[in-house]
Amino acid sequence: MEQFGDDWKKSLQLPPKDTRVRTSDVTSTKGNEFEDYCLKRELLMGIFEMGWEKPSPIQEESIPIALSGRDILARAKNGTGKSGAYLIPMLERIDLKKDYIQAIVMVPTRELALQVSQISIQISKHLGGVKVMATTGGTNLRDDIMRLDETVHVVIATPGRILDLIKKGVAKVDRVQMMVMDEADKLLSQDFVVLIEDIISFLGKGRQILLYSATFPISVQKFMAKHLHKPYEINLMEELTLKGITQYYAYVTERQKVHCLNTLFSRLQINQSIIFCNSTQRVELLAKKITQLGYSCFYIHAKMMQEYRNRVFHDFRNGLCRNLVCTDLFTRGIDIQAVNVVINFDFPKNAETYLHRIGRSGRFGHLGLAINLITSEDRFNLKSIEDQLVTDIKPIPGSIDKSLYVAEFHATNPNCGALELLNW
Template sequence: MGRPREPAAGAQQDPENGSRRPTHDPRQGLLPGREPRRPRRAGASRARPPERGKVSRSPASPVPKAGFARLGLGPAVLRAVADAGYRAPRPIQERTIPAVLRGRDVLGLARTGTGKTAAFALPILDRLTERRAPGPRALVLAPTRELAAQIAGEFRTLARGTGLRTATVFGGVPERPQIAALRGQPDVVVACPGRLLDLLGRRLVRLERIETLVLDEADHMFDMGFLPDVRRILAALPARRQNLLFSATMPREIRALADRMLRGPLVVDLTRGGRLETIEHAIVPVEERAKRTALDRLLAEPGFASAIVFTRTKHRARRLAHQLSEAGRRAVALQGNMSQSARGRAMRGFRDRTYEILVATDIAARGIDVPGVSHVINFDMPGTPEAYTHRIGRTGRSGCDGKAYTLATRDDSEMVARVERRLGTPIPRLRTEGAGPGRDRSGPALRSRPRGSRSRGAGKARRSRW
């Protein structure tokens, strides 16, 4: 998708048959009816530049803003940013925050672990602090309960000291506390589509005050069949609102949704190119019966701290977690048949290192941010190239390095080829002794990172034929 042309100053956007997208004045960057942002203080004037050939040493010379301050965020949010330990904006934040502050629609494409949540949370909170009003005024839709809880937690962290409140709405837990929170008119609601539609149908949530809508992990919404629910929610929102859509991939269906939903958006695409700069990843050719042996070798390699191991089925996740626990590993399963409280305990235990291994189905592959995960191991090959990207994105987050290995049988060769085409580069093969399949050519250890590797891999690594 190419970047759309900027509208001319003063031009009005065509409503296109009653579309619910907001218009904005490019000269001011404001939603209709909003007050201008932070007018210059009385008596303040622009500093006069020094004459050519002279150096100005006046103490009154303006000091260039640094870090998040240069993005236009206000003092209250900047204090919360500093308290949260954020020092410098990530690329997705630097590219999108100023546009969101101006009220513009944004389509943000970036791989997982790149700071997408703060990219929309910070400007939303900043705008909510400027003009107080009954809520909810911002709605964030997420595909999974775990991701919704994580997003709400980040909103609360970044809203400390502002008085802004966030409520969560998702299934699997009692609805009464959520209904009570909604009656308190929170400023931000983070929701999964199913529970939100249920409460909307019973008139227990009001959405007519929503000013900003965020669809996070929009591609996963489609994967899980949520797009019809999303469209029903869109129909219940005010026509004049800001829309922000964030996704790690852009399948055809999400592109069509973006075209209908966004008006003259800023498009920021940081997904181009196949290099995964902070992730050392490799394919491990293996016989099905030897997967467990290969897994043990990978978990025993130097530098292991914690791992997410992905399986294809819920039953396999439960069984593998039990087997690893019986072998003395601190492992726990995370899969869809678990109650929300059990899933919450598993995630908390993995975050605080009570467990060192999380054995999960794809429910945990999108958006979950656990710092310090050193390894991701695909015990079963992902079902799509996009799932591969999302799974291995659980490591190498926030600029840290990580390793990702995929145990692939001969039956997986077609999917391996599809993933390589999607990445635009071959994935190195890593051979572990006793894993098979087939004969291997002897040779030096492969470096499993497109730009060069730091590690020789697990066990004795050799070149593989496929």
């Protein structure tokens, strides 16, 4: 049904407008519109129906370059529209007349694979038959083999599983035009890099590679020199931490941590929170304690069965529970808009982990709070992470202004939002 002029926009099923305050991480754009990129109208319909009104900075930088076929090395914070930055040009370039795999997105975790495939399916729903498949370890290999017997245009995968399918001759990737690596620093860490190199050896010569990462360790630079051809470099990370996240620490002994957490729960206006521990055992113990204190709580860690992890993730995302206790398994790419408070019950060992953990709140430029419980052993770590990230983690004040982390709260009344927090 061809519609002319701007009439097609009137028939879109737009989600409710998100009126929350957003930071310059996603608003300091050049003022481009999605229509400026000569995208297919059907793709634009999907983009607008996702509630994406205008491109974020990483999208403005990536989309035109990716459409031109050039390799990209992009450094951008989590939660600033990275998936859209590569999915939009990728879906635009899929040729539905060709029934083979044309693009691969590599991600380090199953959760992220499911999330990215969900977004691709949503934004391509008007394109008339783009076939997207997610494939990850821990699921039935036979189902994937059957699925690849039919047409698949886009594969979103974790490295081990896609390599398995390639080597079995089931996933034919020699005509793939575009390979994206999301969370590239993780994909090029020791766990995965051999698999990634192997996968690339099966791709055709003319392939385009897009790398997205919040941090760029040496592994990424080595890989880039070897496999990317004159990549266009995008760096939107003058400062590393997200602008909308206010960071505090509370100085406690190990024995005071649970009491301190209880105080935070009673005083803060938590929409949803993620609480990080440094081991699976501590995750389970803490989840039990929180439940005993009378708060709703889920937990998730790597030693749980995949099926159970998926269910917890799904239920938490759907708001069935307010608090989630987890290990670092859950730090990357996980996008739950409702999370406005992240608590490091155990302080992380390095800056990279810290950055990914606190990036779970304040998604897409919204406001969030990160609170760190610091014991005397952690104080050197705290200092070193502050220095590396050139960020300021302040002592927790007697009252925290709600306008720093509560979306619906507009600071029109100066007397709102004081909370006496430090009466432990």
